[in-house]
Amino acid sequence: MPLNNQIKPVNPVVEVDEGAANDTSAIDMGPLPNQVGFMLRLAQLAVFQDFIQVYGTVDIRPAQHSALTVIERNPGIRQCDVGAVLSIKRTNIVPLIDSLEKRGLVKRRQTAADRRARSLFLTDKGRKLMGILDQLRLQHERRVLDLIGEKGRERLLEALSRLTGIVD
Amino acid sequence: MPLNNQIKPVNPVVEVDEGAANDTSAIDMGPLPNQVGFMLRLAQLAVFQDFIQVYGTVDIRPAQHSALTVIERNPGIRQCDVGAVLSIKRTNIVPLIDSLEKRGLVKRRQTAADRRARSLFLTDKGRKLMGILDQLRLQHERRVLDLIGEKGRERLLEALSRLTGIVD
DNA sequence: TATTGTTATACTCTATAACTATA
DNA sequence: TATAGTTATAGAGTATAACAATA
Helix, strand or coil: CCCCCCCCCCCCCCCCCCCCCCCCCCCCCCCHHHCHHHHHHHHHHHHHHHHHHHHHHHCCCHHHHHHHHHHHHCCCEEHHHHHHHHCCCHHHHHHHHHHHHHCCCEEEEECCCCCCCEEEEECHHHHHHHHHHHHHHHHHHHHHHHHHHHHHHHHHHHHHHHHCCCCC | CCCCCCCCCCCCCCCCCCCCCCCCCCCCCCCHHHCHHHHHHHHHHHHHHHHHHHHHHHCCCHHHHHHHHHHHHCCCEEHHHHHHHHCCCHHHHHHHHHHHHHCCCEEEEECCCCCCCEEEEECHHHHHHHHHHHHHHHHHHHHHHHHHHHHHHHHHHHHHHHHHHHCC
16 A cells, blocks of 8 residues: 555644634645544544533533443443553543542442452432433534534544554 | 444453453443544554654654644744644643754744744754654554555545534 | 733643552 | 552643733
8 A cells, every 4th residue: 555645734623822813724734634643633632622512511521421431331340441441541540430439420339259349330410410411422423423424434433443453 | 314323342442451351342332432532532542652652762752743744844933833733722832842942853043024933943953853753654654554544544534634623 | 902932830641650458 | 479449650731821022
């Protein structure tokens, strides 16, 4: 496969600054617009920003949302397994679950089988919140779909899934 | 367009923890594997990790690489314009350029036209480094191509470019 | 008044090392 | 010895507010 890099312009993801009414269209970005890593950053920045805005009413961040989702679907799951499927290190899961526990959405329990482990469950409040989050998720995903279409979304997810295999 | 979410499993991006020889394949991730934001994070995590590993020999991070690229292609560009095309805020560009200046790769100069602005240039050392970075970039992009192919890469870049328009 | 660069600051995410209690 | 959770800590990246110099 050839590695040709044709140059394409890229618009700033967001208003990067308050004013900044400057003409940046003449700036040569070289291979950046054709570099997957660079474009992944811009896209994630934009999509996460939309996510944070949509979920702003309930003050839930992307990482919190995925943790809640996994705990809801797998009651009693251990912390380290949440980390494994979300690619978050064991050590960084602690403050994440802390934040959810402090807000009364999740509770930790000791397990009988392995007394080292902590089993995670949604509280009633947590389960109730998930109903709202499901609505917000559809709202957010709808805006994604409007931009890239159903077929585009399927192809995108396929490519993203393959890219996660770049490291081993 | 329908918003159906079929469930697909997702492998952890990297070994999330040293040992962790646990079976996480049975964990239900719900809509997460079909959520663009979530998969964007996993893909970016993996691709950036490969980038950082490949560029590790010269100790250059993705943000530094894109700044160097834009400065090389646009000698004398102002700091705020670098920020605009990279979607980095004016305030966060300062320590980024600082790091490149301290390493003797970039120099700031006063401009005659607008005495508020600082024009950015590569030093000889910076220009010399770019030659090496170009080689590393091809090496990194080659691994991306091997995973998704030329056609897949084009479609991916197209979708990512569209997604940057989700916010305005 | 608005813009450019800057400082100070804070929060989130990610990373390593080391501790504890269990297995 | 190895694993699960934890603490402490450090470094990126991103965010807002405020200031000085200049337009």
